[in-house]
Amino acid sequence: MGYTLTEKILRQHLADGSYEQGKEIGIKIDQTLTQDATGTMAYLQFESMGLEEISTELSVSYVDHNTIQVGFENADDHAYLESIAKKYGIYFSRPGNGICHQVHLERFARPGKTLLGSDSHTPTAGGVGSIAIGAGGLDVAVAMGGGAYYLAAPRVINVRLEGRLQPWATAKDVVLKVLSILSTKGNVGCVCEYTGEGISSLTVPERATITNMGAETGVTTSIFPSDEQTRRFLKAQGREEQWIALAPDRDATYDQTIDIDLSEIEPLAAAPHSPGNIIRIRDLDLPVDQVMIGSCTNSSYVDLMTVAAMLKGRHLPPGISLGIAPGSRQVLNSIARNGSLSDLISFGARILESSCGFCIGNSMSPCTKSVSIRTSNRNFKGRSGTPSASVYLTSPVVAAASALTGRITDPRDLGISYPRIEMPERFDIDDSMIIPPLLPAKRAEQTICRGPNIGEPPMNSPMPEEISGVVTIRVGDLVTTDHIMPAGSRLKYRSNVPKYSEFVFEPLDNGFSGRAIALRDKGRHNVIVAGSSYGQGSSREHAALCPMYLGVKAIIAKSIERIHAANLVNFGIAPFSFVREADWEKLPEKTEITVPSIRRSLEAGMSDFIALAGDEKISLKLSLSQRQRDILLAGGLLPFTVKTAERKRD
Ligand code: MIC
Ligand code: SF4
Numbered sequence: 001m002g003y004t005l006t007e008k009i010l011r012q013h014l015a016d017g018s019y020e021q022g023k024e025i026g027i028k029i030d031q032t033l034t035q036d037a038t039g040t041m042a043y044l045q046f047e048s049m050g051l052e053e054i055s056t057e058l059s060v061s062y063v064d065h066n067t068i069q070v071g072f073e074n075a076d077d078h079a080y081l082e083s084i085a086k087k088y089g090i091y092f093s094r095p096g097n098g099i100c101h102q103v104h105l106e107r108f109a110r111p112g113k114t115l116l117g118s119d120s121h122t123p124t125a126g127g128v129g130s131i132a133i134g135a136g137g138l139d140v141a142v143a144m145g146g147g148a149y150y151l152a153a154p155r156v157i158n159v160r161l162e163g164r165l166q167p168w169a170t171a172k173d174v175v176l177k178v179l180s181i182l183s184t185k186g187n188v189g190c191v192c193e194y195t196g197e198g199i200s201s202l203t204v205p206e207r208a209t210i211t212n213m214g215a216e217t218g219v220t221t222s223i224f225p226s227d228e229q230t231r232r233f234l235k236a237q238g239r240e241e242q243w244i245a246l247a248p249d250r251d252a253t254y255d256q257t258i259d260i261d262l263s264e265i266e267p268l269a270a271a272p273h274s275p276g277n278i279i280r281i282r283d284l285d286l287p288v289d290q291v292m293i294g295s296c297t298n299s300s301y302v303d304l305m306t307v308a309a310m311l312k313g314r315h316l317p318p319g320i321s322l323g324i325a326p327g328s329r330q331v332l333n334s335i336a337r338n339g340s341l342s343d344l345i346s347f348g349a350r351i352l353e354s355s356c357g358f359c360i361g362n363s364m365s366p367c368t369k370s371v372s373i374r375t376s377n378r379n380f381k382g383r384s385g386t387p388s389a390s391v392y393l394t395s396p397v398v399a400a401a402s403a404l405t406g407r408i409t410d411p412r413d414l415g416i417s418y419p420r421i422e423m424p425e426r427f428d429i430d431d432s433m434i435i436p437p438l439l440p441a442k443r444a445e446q447t448i449c450r451g452p453n454i455g456e457p458p459m460n461s462p463m464p465e466e467i468s469g470v471v472t473i474r475v476g477d478l479v480t481t482d483h484i485m486p487a488g489s490r491l492k493y494r495s496n497v498p499k500y501s502e503f504v505f506e507p508l509d510n511g512f513s514g515r516a517i518a519l520r521d522k523g524r525h526n527v528i529v530a531g532s533s534y535g536q537g538s539s540r541e542h543a544a545l546c547p548m549y550l551g552v553k554a555i556i557a558k559s560i561e562r563i564h565a566a567n568l569v570n571f572g573i574a575p576f577s578f579v580r581e582a583d584w585e586k587l588p589e590k591t592e593i594t595v596p597s598i599r600r601s602l603e604a605g606m607s608d609f610i611a612l613a614g615d616e617k618i619s620l621k622l623s624l625s626q627r628q629r630d631i632l633l634a635g636g637l638l639p640f641t642v643k644t645a646e647r648k649r650d
Helices: 005-012 036-048 073-088 100-107 122-128 137-144 171-182 197-201 204-217 228-236 301-311 329-337 340-347 396-405 488-493 497-503 512-521 542-549 562-570 581-586 598-603 626-634 637-649
Strands: 014-016 024-027 031-035 058-062 091-093 114-117 131-134 149-152 155-162 190-195 221-223 256-261 268-270 278-280 290-293 321-324 371-374 390-393 467-474 525-530 552-557 574-578 592-595 608-613 616-621
Touching: 005 014, 005 131, 005 190, 005 221, 031 036, 031 100, 031 137, 036 058, 036 073, 036 137, 036 637, 058 073, 058 100, 073 091, 073 488, 100 114, 100 122, 100 204, 100 329, 114 122, 114 137, 122 131, 122 204, 122 221, 122 228, 131 221, 137 149, 137 562, 137 637, 155 171, 155 197, 171 204, 171 256, 171 268, 171 278, 190 204, 197 228, 204 221, 204 228, 204 301, 290 301, 290 396, 301 329, 301 340, 301 396, 329 340, 371 396, 467 512, 467 552, 488 497, 497 512, 497 542, 512 525, 542 562, 562 574, 562 626, 562 637, 574 581, 581 616, 598 626, 626 637
Parallel strands: 031 058, 031 114, 058 091, 114 131, 155 190, 155 256, 190 221, 290 321, 290 371, 371 390, 467 525, 525 552, 552 574
Antiparallel strands: 014 024, 024 149, 268 278, 268 390, 467 592, 574 616, 592 608, 608 616
């Protein structure tokens, strides 16, 4: 029986365990990426491991999230990251160089390599045939040190594309179609592998839009084969020698197959407040207050050139604002050199830095109760920085059409011809904003810059004999990491855990942090009760790290998403699930709760637990590998790794 492409690459990188679907395997990681918002903590953790240098083929540290420098905090983080990169042999992509996923795709991603990134949209590199996975910063720190990355050998879903996209239908609409089929939940432990004759017409940047937003389905990653389109892209980036052909075996078998005819795809949107809430643009009729074009999903050269061609010679109607953030310096410079930037400025667009910015609520928050059309990948309530705003996620051409008319508009109804823009033969290549690693002799002299915003990473204590405390908060279904640990204006506290912890659950209940600290300081444990798909969205490990700091010892949920569940274990928090989902009702806030003998049961390898809450006995499950049990017992991955390294040294 033949292998899928996913299985081929994973087997080539197998470092621990035997390959059996659903079973935990450890894989060797070739490349890592970090961004500043998750990176400072990842490198602080890397430093605590006491290693001399990185062991990957390539590691890159990007600065793209916190580039609004109001106060010293972000600039302190950037200086720290630059000095760490120099010290340990890491590439440093300076602020202004672009969004990590866009730049990584342009300059570093390679077919057949494994990439682990401390950002959930790392699968963007699946567009060139990498197995690219998002994870918590601590997992990335361990991988930089040469440790394996552990995941369940995935179920592979074959997304078979036939036909060709019609004018005005785009790669964004393809991934929105996939989201309408797979939804945002129930796909943990799966990989989407794209096949079929339809893929040959999709360029690498289009494929990358699809693999990028595949993250919203909750799959581990998405991947395209490496073919002539891949060669064309790498050649245009001056990297043709890095091309290899990669495809699944002809007789590969898949766990599920989804057929999509590209010629039937039409402009779609994800309506408020979930990327899985898919609707046809033609079924929407409403005025628009704001249009934002950019983000790691849709800010490639062709995306922006197409928008510029549509807006050229026209003007922004009153009552609407338009912001455009080119994905990278390469994209920005190309449209500047060929004059299209001027077309955008003349139209009335506000040109933003090449960074995450608006996507994460870090700039251009829309006004109260407004409608904002965005080309990004997440529209969770409040993520834009305005809780009352309604955010619709669309393709760049729908966004541009809506900026032209002031209403959400299907571009097919504009009556203009489709500006077919080709990917260039050669991109504008200039790596002068990427600082390469120092020579080893120079590294020793490098000092680390630590401003007052750089705190020590807190360490957890080992798992106690029993968990005994209170349900400090009970939340419902689909609670995202944006609800648990808001970004936007709070993002600048990422390197200061005590301060950032004040905002845990702020959008849902701003009294949580105070209650949790009061209980923790009495020597008791905080327990969080949650509904299904808890921890959707971002990879931010602060959604586990800050609750850990507040004394949270267990989450009891109907289900927990992959990256977040791994982050909880990494910070010593037990990720329980209910055996009977209806028991969620029995654990309201303020319930006194005990999980007796948790330590002994973990040591004994048990996976069934009982929580006592008054007269109620609630059955819980903890589905963990032996390695994860050991991590939980140690109080998290950092104490576990430090202890293992000490043992090896002795
Ligand atoms: C996001 O899109 O939510 C982020 C901000 O890029 C996060 C990472 C973070 O929280 O720093 C992600 O997707 O992992
Ligand atoms: Fe940045 Fe938005 Fe992409 Fe996250 S989703 S990496 S915030 S552009």
